[in-house]
Amino acid sequence: MFCKTCGSLLRPKTTPYGKWMACPNGHSQPKLNQEDTKLQTKNTNEGKLLEVNLGENPLSVHDHICPRCGHNKAELIEISANYSDEDNIYRMKCGKCSFVVQLEGKTT
Ligand SMILES: [Zn+2]
Ligand SMILES: [Zn+2]
Secondary structure, three states: OOOOOOOOOOEEEEEEEEEEOOOOOOOOOHHHOOOOHHHHHHHHHHHHHHHHHHHOOOOOOOOOOOOOOOOOEEEEEEEEEOOOEEEEEEEEEEEOOOEEEOOOOEEE
């Protein structure tokens, strides 16, 4: 087995989490480490992250309570009115149910 980063021959390494083959230059070997207990925990976390990304819009980072489902994060959508003298239009799109609310903010 060789390091995926620098190609060095891997050596057995003992850590508090178990033993695995590690690069003498300290490069991590993601695929190899998957068999380890520590990585099983990490995989669980990654699964949760994936779930969040699939279920909710990753762009919905603005605090906004959705009037439809009560979700508290929304994506800010800016529609530029560059062809007229109107102000830009801002909308909040719910990160969960995609319900769109137009924000009051027009000065005209
Ligand atoms: Zn290496
Ligand atoms: Zn919603």
